[in-house]
Amino acid sequence: MKSAWFAVLGIAMGLMLIGTMLVPDAQLFRDPTMARIMFTHVPCAMICSGFLIASAWHGFKVLKNYNDTSATKLHAAVELGSLFAALTMVTGILFSKIMWGEYWHGDPRQVSFLIVLFIYGGLLALRAAFPDPIRRDRNTASYALAAILPSIFLTFVYPRLKAVQQQSFHPSNTIVEGQMDIFYSVGLYGSLVLIAIIAIVVFKLRVRTELLARKLENHGNLETHSGDSASPRMVRPVAVSPEHLD
Amino acid sequence: MPSPFNRAWRACLRKEWRSEIRNPHGLYLSFLFGAMAMASIMFVTGTQRPTAEMAGGLFTIVILFSALQAVPRLFLAEEEQGTFDLVRQWGSLDALWLGKALFAGLQQLITALVLGVLFAGIIPLPIVSPIHFWITIPLLGLAVANVLSLTSSIVITAQNRWILSTVIALPLLFPFIFLGISALRVSFGIGSLEGGWQAIVALLMYGIAPLAIGPNLARTLWNERKDPSQNPIGQHNEVKP
Numbered sequence: 001m002k003s004a005w006f007a008v009l010g011i012a013m014g015l016m017l018i019g020t021m022l023v024p025d026a027q028l029f030r031d032p033t034m035a036r037i038m039f040t041h042v043p044c045a046m047i048c049s050g051f052l053i054a055s056a057w058h059g060f061k062v063l064k065n066y067n068d069t070s071a072t073k074l075h076a077a078v079e080l081g082s083l084f085a086a087l088t089m090v091t092g093i094l095f096s097k098i099m100w101g102e103y104w105h106g107d108p109r110q111v112s113f114l115i116v117l118f119i120y121g122g123l124l125a126l127r128a129a130f131p132d133p134i135r136r137d138r139n140t141a142s143y144a145l146a147a148i149l150p151s152i153f154l155t156f157v158y159p160r161l162k163a164v165q166q167q168s169f170h171p172s173n174t175i176v177e178g179q180m181d182i183f184y185s186v187g188l189y190g191s192l193v194l195i196a197i198i199a200i201v202v203f204k205l206r207v208r209t210e211l212l213a214r215k216l217e218n219h220g221n222l223e224t225h226s227g228d229s230a231s232p233r234m235v236r237p238v239a240v241s242p243e244h245l246d
Numbered sequence: 247m248p249s250p251f252n253r254a255w256r257a258c259l260r261k262e263w264r265s266e267i268r269n270p271h272g273l274y275l276s277f278l279f280g281a282m283a284m285a286s287i288m289f290v291t292g293t294q295r296p297t298a299e300m301a302g303g304l305f306t307i308v309i310l311f312s313a314l315q316a317v318p319r320l321f322l323a324e325e326e327q328g329t330f331d332l333v334r335q336w337g338s339l340d341a342l343w344l345g346k347a348l349f350a351g352l353q354q355l356i357t358a359l360v361l362g363v364l365f366a367g368i369i370p371l372p373i374v375s376p377i378h379f380w381i382t383i384p385l386l387g388l389a390v391a392n393v394l395s396l397t398s399s400i401v402i403t404a405q406n407r408w409i410l411s412t413v414i415a416l417p418l419l420f421p422f423i424f425l426g427i428s429a430l431r432v433s434f435g436i437g438s439l440e441g442g443w444q445a446i447v448a449l450l451m452y453g454i455a456p457l458a459i460g461p462n463l464a465r466t467l468w469n470e471r472k473d474p475s476q477n478p479i480g481q482h483n484e485v486k487p
Contacts, residue, residue, distance in 0.1 A: 063466050115420045122414035129404035142400045142463045143414055149455055153421045 009197065016187075016194050023183040034098045038184075041091040043192040044084045047199050048116070051081030052151045055123070059144035062137055068214055069207070071137035074144060075127065076206040080199060082120040089117055100169055109170040112154045119147045133214075254337025258345025262320065266353070272316045276357040280312030281364065288368060295370050298437075302430030305365050306423050309386050312357050317350045317394035318401075318411040325402050339468045340461030347395035347460055351388045358387030374435035378442045382429040385446065386422065389453030393418050396456040399464050425449040 020039040025032030058074035061067075092110060097103045104110065126143050130136035158164060180188065248256070266272050287304050296304065324330040333342060362383040366373060373379050397415040401407045425445045432442030 063463070112420075115417050118417040122417055125410060125413055126401070126404070129401065129406060129410055131405070135403060138467055139400050139404065142467055143397075146396055146400070146456070146459060146463070147418060149452070150418045150421050153452075158421075158424065 006201075009194075009201065013194055013198065016190050020187045020191065023187050026184065030099045034095070036187075037091050037095045037098075039187050039191040040195075041088060041095060042188060043195040044088040044091065045113070046192060047196055048081055048084035048088055049151075049155045050196075051077045051084060051199075052116070052119070052155070053148070055081060055144040056148035056151075059141035062141035063145065066134070066138070068211060071141070072207050072210040072214070073203075074137065074141055075210065076203050078120065078123045078127070078140065078144065079206065080203055082117075082124060084199070085113070085117045085120050088113065105169065107170060108164045108168050109159050112158050116151060116154050119151060122147070251338055251341045254341035255345040255348070257336060258333075258342050259349050262346060262349035263352075266349075272319060272353050273356060275319070276312045276316035276353060277360060279315060280308050280357060280361045283308045283311035284361065284365060284368065298371065298431040298434035299427060301369055301371050301434055302427040303423070305362075305369075305383075305430060306386065306426040308361055308365065309354075309358055309383075309390055309426070310419060310423070312361060313354050313387070313390045313394055314412050314415075316353060316357070317391050318398040318408065320346050320350055320353075321395070321398035321402050322407050322411065325407070330402065334468060334470075338465070340465045343395070343399055343461050343464035343468075344457070347392060347457065350391040350395045354387035354391035355384050358383050371434050373433055375433045375439065375442065377433075378429055378439075378446070379433035381446055382426060382433065382449070385449050385453060386426045389422050389449055390419060392453055392456035392460070393422070396460045396463070399460060400467065402468070421452055422449065425452065 020036050023036070026035035029035040055074055055077040058070050058077055061070040062074055092113065093103050096105050096107070096110065100107075123140055123143055127136055127140045130139055159168065159170065284304075287308070291304075324333055336342060362380070366379070394411070394415050397418065398411045401410045401414065404410050425448050428437070428445035429442050429449060431437050432439060432445070
């Protein structure tokens with residue numbers, strides 16, 4: 001049943017790719033054929049923002065009531081969010097070179113999204129900085145929660161400020177106000193739905209594998225732990241003087 | 247009669263203040279870092295006259311530089327000196343965080359005002375709206391201190407905590423940079439006064455937010471008793487023995 005589901009998803013993805021190639025060229029762009037990058041770029045940016053909110057939500061759950069499932073979901077959201085942020089950045093930089101002539105145009109939206117990417121970078125760096133898994137989960141959760149306000153500002157508020165809109169090459173309300181023609185609307189929403197489904201499937205797989213990995217890690221502990229022995233956690237390294245070594 | 251919470255944060259604030267008076271590392275470091283950043287900027291710009299936006303940006307960066315080492319030091323030095331465990335015995339963890347964050351705010355407030363006087367004297371631009379200038383500067387200092395207090399409390403037990411505290415704070419500080427520039431450019435005569443006030447109010451709101459979330463995070467993160475790893479193994483994960 002699952003393999004059939006994956007086959008359907010694969011076929012749908014293939015059809016979507018073919019469909020986005022068949023839509024007419026967008027004549028208003030400098031390179032009309034390459035305007036199709038938006039079918040990947042826009043959904044990746046939206047899904048990346050979704051994962052930021054998801055990581056904050058799971059972070060809140062980790063802090064409120066710690067459990068492995070929430071912690072695993074938090075890490076999966078951070079990992080996939082980073083991946084989609086990187087994809088958005090790469091496709092955006094390519095689009096910028098093709099349409100505006102420079103890889104880095106200093107567009108306010110490029111800068112604000114770069115900072116979103118840095119937030120993900122901070123989450124990954126923070127995760128790597130704690131050897132103890134529970135501290136790692138809790139501290140990553142705290143940062144995910146603390147970063148939600150700046151993330152909302154960078155993603156939803158800053159690009160829509162009047163001064164920023166005047167400077168930016170990015171259109172602000174094209175999608176919301178339905179200014180795209182029917183081919184591009186269908187292509188964009190179709191891509192968004194399919195990429196979102198793939199993201200959710202990968203997210204669930206990542207959560208399952210991580211939970212299994214944690215179970216395996218704790219397997220030895222289950223066999224040896226008697227419940228009344230000292231805590232297995234080392235609190236602080238102990239200094240040993242040379243005379244004790246003799 | 248003050249509650250235990252109020253007693254704890256006041257005690258923490260007093261402790262930080264006294265240790266600062268005895269050995270003025272924080273204020274000195276903060277001022278020196280900011281002054282050096284300002285001197286470097288003046289050296290780079292040379293005789294060129296900066297625009298209002300650039301002047302606002304430069305001063306925001308100076309404030310940022312002055313706080314980047316001084317504020318995390320308040321938190322991270324406790325762990326490095328081995329006094330963090332002792333401090334945690336005093337009172338509720340949220341009160342301790344608040345005491346430290348308030349001291350960080352006070353420290354940055356003083357530094358920002360001193361650097362503001364220096365900047366106003368050095369920058370070759372007339373300050374058209376002094377009220378915007380003198381309200382934005384302390385607010386910027388306070389807001390940056392609050393965010394850095396928040397991030398420092400997260401990395402207090404991490405490896406490479408000094409670098410990490412800066413790395414994770416900078417993305418969160420971007421809105422402050424933007425709002426600081428928006429408010430300061432008005433004080434140099436660019437943009438509407440209303441826009442400047444809006445930026446100041448946003449700066450205030452955004453600066454207060456870490457004070458709301460910080461104590462709660464400290465209560466969760468610094469509490470070793472609630473650490474599930476100290477409980478029998480079956481309680482902190484979902485594996486049934």
